[in-house]
Amino acid sequence: MFVLRSIDKSHRESNISLGEEYHLVLLEESPKEFKKSYLEYHSIQEKNFASFLDDVYGYVVYNDGKDIIELVKTKWYYIMLGDGNTFANLTFK
Numbered sequence: 001m002f003v004l005r006s007i008d009k010s011h012r013e014s015n016i017s018l019g020e021e022y023h024l025v026l027l028e029e030s031p032k033e034f035k036k037s038y039l040e041y042h043s044i045q046e047k048n049f050a051s052f053l054d055d056v057y058g059y060v061v062y063n064d065g066k067d068i069i070e071l072v073k074t075k076w077y078y079i080m081l082g083d084g085n086t087f088a089n090l091t092f093k
Contacts, residue, residue, distance in 0.1 A: 001082035002021070003017055023060070023065075024059075025058055025060075026071075027056075038056075055072045056070050057072070057073055058070075058071040076091045077089070077090035
């Protein structure tokens, strides 16, 4: 069981259950996949894509590809295991 924990600048914490698997797409590591999937999911035109890049650096896809969570530069993100241990730090560097 994976959980995405996010913490905002006001130190408010949110936990979202991702289930047994998730897919991480980061702009810097796979820009073509990021752009293709992002445009499809959001149904936006390519000319509007650049405005999303100011804050969004990646996203987590879960629930068999039905759900997506944007990773924004103003929050801290961690993938947690069901036992509460940190699996990965996804915070923008």
